[in-house]
Amino acid sequence: MHKLQNLRFRTAIGFxxxxxxxxxxxxxxxxxxxxxxxxxAVYVVAIASIILLTGxxxxxxxxxxxxxxxxxxxxxxxxxxxxxxxWLCFVTAVLxxxxxxxxxxxxxxxxxxxxxxxxxxxxxxxLPSIASQxxxxxxxxxxxxxxxxxPLSLGSxxxxxxxxxxxxxxxxxxxxxxxxxxxxxxxxxxxxxxxxNAVAAELTGIRIGxxxxxxxxxxSGVAGLAGALLAMITNNVxxxxxxxxxxxxxxxxxxxxxxxxxxGVMIGSLALVAIPEIASSASHLWxxxxxxxxLLPELIVSALLILTVFLAPKGPIExxxxxxxx
Amino acid sequence: MFQxxxxxLIGITAGSIYSLMAIxxxxxxxxxxxxxFAQGGLALASSFVGASILAREISFWIALPLxxxxxxxxxxxTEYFLLRPLLKRSGDKGEEIFLPIIATLGLLGIIKTxxxxxxxxxxxxxxxxxxxxxxxxxGQVIALSPMRVLILGIVLVLMxxxxxxxxxxxxxxxxxxxxxxxxxxxxxxxxxDLIRTAGWAISGAAGAAAGILQTTNGSxxxxxxxxxxxxxxxxxxxxxxxxxxxxxxxAVLGGLTLGIILAFILMYIGGSLVFFSAFLILIVILxxxxxxxxxxxxGRRA
Numbered sequence: 001m002h003k004l005q006n007l008r009f010r011t012a013i014g015f016x017x018x019x020x021x022x023x024x025x026x027x028x029x030x031x032x033x034x035x036x037x038x039x040x041a042v043y044v045v046a047i048a049s050i051i052l053l054t055g056x057x058x059x060x061x062x063x064x065x066x067x068x069x070x071x072x073x074x075x076x077x078x079x080x081x082x083x084x085x086x087w088l089c090f091v092t093a094v095l096x097x098x099x100x101x102x103x104x105x106x107x108x109x110x111x112x113x114x115x116x117x118x119x120x121x122x123x124x125x126x127l128p129s130i131a132s133q134x135x136x137x138x139x140x141x142x143x144x145x146x147x148x149x150x151p152l153s154l155g156s157x158x159x160x161x162x163x164x165x166x167x168x169x170x171x172x173x174x175x176x177x178x179x180x181x182x183x184x185x186x187x188x189x190x191x192x193x194x195x196x197n198a199v200a201a202e203l204t205g206i207r208i209g210x211x212x213x214x215x216x217x218x219x220s221g222v223a224g225l226a227g228a229l230l231a232m233i234t235n236n237v238x239x240x241x242x243x244x245x246x247x248x249x250x251x252x253x254x255x256x257x258x259x260x261x262x263x264g265v266m267i268g269s270l271a272l273v274a275i276p277e278i279a280s281s282a283s284h285l286w287x288x289x290x291x292x293x294x295l296l297p298e299l300i301v302s303a304l305l306i307l308t309v310f311l312a313p314k315g316p317i318e319x320x321x322x323x324x325x326x
Numbered sequence: 327m328f329q330x331x332x333x334x335l336i337g338i339t340a341g342s343i344y345s346l347m348a349i350x351x352x353x354x355x356x357x358x359x360x361x362x363f364a365q366g367g368l369a370l371a372s373s374f375v376g377a378s379i380l381a382r383e384i385s386f387w388i389a390l391p392l393x394x395x396x397x398x399x400x401x402x403x404t405e406y407f408l409l410r411p412l413l414k415r416s417g418d419k420g421e422e423i424f425l426p427i428i429a430t431l432g433l434l435g436i437i438k439t440x441x442x443x444x445x446x447x448x449x450x451x452x453x454x455x456x457x458x459x460x461x462x463x464x465g466q467v468i469a470l471s472p473m474r475v476l477i478l479g480i481v482l483v484l485m486x487x488x489x490x491x492x493x494x495x496x497x498x499x500x501x502x503x504x505x506x507x508x509x510x511x512x513x514x515x516x517x518x519d520l521i522r523t524a525g526w527a528i529s530g531a532a533g534a535a536a537g538i539l540q541t542t543n544g545s546x547x548x549x550x551x552x553x554x555x556x557x558x559x560x561x562x563x564x565x566x567x568x569x570x571x572x573x574x575x576x577a578v579l580g581g582l583t584l585g586i587i588l589a590f591i592l593m594y595i596g597g598s599l600v601f602f603s604a605f606l607i608l609i610v611i612l613x614x615x616x617x618x619x620x621x622x623x624x625g626r627r628a
Contacts, residue, residue, distance in 0.1 A: 060424055110612070110613065111612060114566075114567060114571050115571070115618070118564055122608050127605070129598055129599075251431070252431070298439050299435065302432040302436045302439070306429055310429075313425055
C-alpha cells in the first residue's frame with residue numbers, strides 16, 4: 001500500500017512538473033513553436049491510444065487515423081449543429097468515437113493478426129473518403145472547427161497558437177493521467193494477461209472477447225480526443241487531413257516510443273514533429289535543393305524505423321531499463 | 327444489360343490484378359508469417375525497371391519477364407537482409423506481427439525516396455503493347471479490349487504456372503512443407519531458410535507482374551508517389567485477407583470478389599464510396615467467417 005501511494009505521489013509530481021515546464025515554455029517560444037508544441041500534444045494522445053491497444057491489449061491497429069477522423073468530425077458537428085460549448089465538443093468527440101470503437105471492437109475481437117491488420121488498414125483508407133459523399137460533412141473542403149480566441153482575462157498579447165498549445169497540453173495531460181491509471185487498474189492487468197496468454201487468462205475467469213472490446217472502445221475514445229485536438233489546431237476538418245500516411249505515422253510514432261511502454265510516448269511524438277524540422281534545416285544547410293529537403297525527412301524516419309525494430313524492438317525506454325538492470 | 331456486362335468485364339480484369347497481388351502477399355505470409363507492406367513499393371520499383379527497359383525501345387515481352395526477375399531479386403534481397411535477421415532476433419514468437427509490419431513500412435519509405443531521388447518528377451510509362459480499344463459487338467464498343475484479354479491471359483498463365491510449381495515440383499513440395507511445419511521439414515532435410523527466400527522471390531515476381539499490368543490497365547504512367555500502387559497494396563491485402571491469407575485459391579477468389587463488387591459500386595453508386603465498400607466487404611465476410619473464405623479455423627490456439 002505504501003509503495004502504491006508512493007507511486008501515485010511520484011506520478012502526480014511528474015505530471016505537475018510537465019505542466020509547469022510547458023507553461024514556462026509557452027511563454028518563451030514564438031507562434032510556430034507553439035503550433036509545434038500543440039502538435040506534439042496531439043501526437044501524445046494519439047500514440048497513447050495505440051500503445052493502450054497494441055502494447056497492452058495486443059490488438060493491432062493500422063487504422064487509427066480513421067478514428068481520429070471520427071473524433072474530429074464529431075467535435076466539429078457538435079459545434080456547428082448543437083452549438084455546444086467547446087469543452088463539451090471535446091467530450092462529444094471522445095464519446096462518439098468510443099461508440100464507433102465499440103462497434104468496431106466487436107468485429108475486431110473476433111479477428112487476430114493479419115486479419116485485424118487488414119481490416120483496420122481498409123478502415124483507414126475507406127472511412128475518410130465517405131465524408132465527400134455527405135453534404136453535411138462538407139465534402140472535400142471539409143467543415144470548420146474553431147475554439148475561438150483566447151479569453152481576454154489571459155491578457156491581450158496572448159496569441160492564438162499559445163492558446164491551442166495550452167488546451168492541447170491540458171487535454172493531453174488529463175488523457176495521459178486517465179490512460180496511465182487505467183493501465184495500472186485491474187483492466188490493464190486483464191489486458192496484459194489476455195495478451196501474454198489468452199488460454200491461461202480465460203481459465204482465470206477473464207472474458208477475453210469483452211476485455212478486447214473494452215480496450216478497443218477506450219483506445220478509440222482517446223483517439224477521438226486526439227482527432228478533435230488535431231481539428232482544433234488546423235481549424236478545419238476535411239478528408240485530406242486523415243490520409244493513410246497519418247495512420248502509418250502514428251504507428252511509426254508508437255514504435256519509436258516503444259509499443260509496450262506508455263512512458264515513452266513523448267519520444268515518439270517529439271520525433272514525429274522534430275525529424276521533418278531537423279531534416280529540412282539540415283538539407284538547406286547542406287545542398288539547398290528543394291527535392292532533398294522534401295525527401296530527407298521520409299528517409300530519416302524510414303531508416304529510424306528499421307533501426308528501432310532491430311536495436312530496440314521494445315522501445316528505447318525498455319532498452320535503457322534492461323541495460324540498467326544488467 | 328449491356329452496362330451490366332461491361333461492368334462485370336471491368337471488374338474481372340481489375341479483380342484478376344488484385345488476385346495477383348493477393349497471391350504475392352499470401353506467398354510471403356505462408357513462407358515467413360509476415361505481412362509485407364513494402365510489397366507495393368517493390369512492385370513499383372520493378373515496374374520502374376520495366377518502364378526503363380521499355381524506354382529503350384525494347385519489346386514488352388522482354389520487359390515483362392525482366393521486370394518480374396527484378397521483382398524476384400528485390401524481394402529475395404528484402405527477405406535475406408531485412409526480415410531474416412529481424413525474425414532471428416525477435417525469435418519465432420508469434421505475438422509480434424507488428425515489428426515486421428513496421429520494418430517493411432520503413433523499407434517502403436526507403437524505396438520511395440530512392441525512386442524519388444533517381445527519377446524525381448520524371449514519370450515512367452508502360453503503354454499497352456496491343457490495342458486497348460474495346461471490341462465492337464453488334465455496333466457497340468464493349469469494355470473488353472485486346473489488352474484486357476491479354477491481361478486476363480497473363481494472369482491465367484501465371485496462375486497455372488504457380489499451381490504447377492506448387493503441386494508438381496520438388497520446390498513446391500518444399501515450399502508447402504516448410505510453411506506447414508518448418509521444424510519437421512528442417513529435420514527432413516529441407517533447407518527451410520533457402521526455401522523461404524525462394525517463396526519471397528516468387529512473391530516478388532508476382533507482385534512485379536501485378537504492378538505492370540495495373541499500370542497498363544490504368545493510366546499507363548507511373549510516378550514514385552503513385553497512388554495506384556498504394557491501392558494495389560491495400561486491395562491486394564484485403565483480397566488476401568478475404569481469401570483467408572493462407573490459400574492461393576482463396577487469394578484468387580478474394581481478388582475477383584473484390585474487383586467485381588467494387589466495379590459495380592463504382593458504376594452504379596459512386597466513386598467516393600469505393601474505398602469504404604472495400605472495408606464493408608471485408609468486415610462482412612470476416613464477421614461471417616473470421617478465417618476468410620478458405621481458411622483453417624483456430625489451428626494455433628494454445
